Amino acid sequence: xxxxxxxxxxxxxxxxxxxxxxxxxxxxxxxxxxxxxxxxxxxxxxxxxxxxxxxxxxxxxxxxxxxxxxxxxxxxxxxxxxxxxxxxxxxxxxxxxxxxxxxxxxxxxxxxxxxxxxxxxxxxxxxxxxxxxxxxxxxxxxxxxxxxxxxxxxxxxxxxxxxxxxxxxxxxxxxxxxxxxxxxxxxxxxxxxxxxxxxxxxxxxxx
Numbered sequence: 001x002x003x004x005x006x007x008x009x010x011x012x013x014x015x016x017x018x019x020x021x022x023x024x025x026x027x028x029x030x031x032x033x034x035x036x037x038x039x040x041x042x043x044x045x046x047x048x049x050x051x052x053x054x055x056x057x058x059x060x061x062x063x064x065x066x067x068x069x070x071x072x073x074x075x076x077x078x079x080x081x082x083x084x085x086x087x088x089x090x091x092x093x094x095x096x097x098x099x100x101x102x103x104x105x106x107x108x109x110x111x112x113x114x115x116x117x118x119x120x121x122x123x124x125x126x127x128x129x130x131x132x133x134x135x136x137x138x139x140x141x142x143x144x145x146x147x148x149x150x151x152x153x154x155x156x157x158x159x160x161x162x163x164x165x166x167x168x169x170x171x172x173x174x175x176x177x178x179x180x181x182x183x184x185x186x187x188x189x190x191x192x193x194x195x196x197x198x199x200x201x202x203x204x205x206x207x
Contacts, residue, residue, distance in 0.1 A: 028053045032070045037115045071123045079136045095153035107189045110178045154204035166196050
């Protein structure tokens with residue numbers, strides 16, 4: 001049997017099931033987010049997170065054996081929130097409306113808590129990908145592909161390549177805007193939408 005490619009990211013020690021445990025984990029994960037925002041990587045530790053969350057270090061270790069598990073939980077929380085909002089693209093009546101429904105939550109998440117978003121972008125590149133986060137990313141790619149395949153969108157010679165390129169344009173532009181401290185969500189969303197549509201039209205005309 002081949003080794004899982006997702007084995008090496010540190011995962012939560014156990015999954016919370018009761019309402020009280022779920023609430024405790026939620027508080028711990030949000031405390032981790034606030035520590036990252038306030039202190040950056042240098043001040044991020046399990047002790048700092050436990051203190052911020054108001055729980056004992058033993059309670060934290062019940063769920064998160066080390067820092068990377070906390071980071072992984074934060075990345076998963078962010079990606080799940082994003083995909084939940086992006087699912088609305090399927091209900092949009094037009095291709096451009098669906099494209100906006102994909103782009104808008106990405107812009108909102110990046111600019112709503114920019115320091116956290118930038119730190120998690122770095123951590124996501126550093127840490128091995130886990131299976132659940134990978135499934136969520138694949139779902140975003142699927143939603144993008146479905147959007148580009150709509151009959152009112154410019155037809156693409158290879159829809160799979162176009163979907164990957166569109167996701168790269170969205171991520172690249174939004175990440176760059178976050179790094180430069182942009183705050184205009186509507187303006188950024190408009191630029192990203194224009195860039196993706198420009199790419200799609202050029203690709204269609206060149207096919």
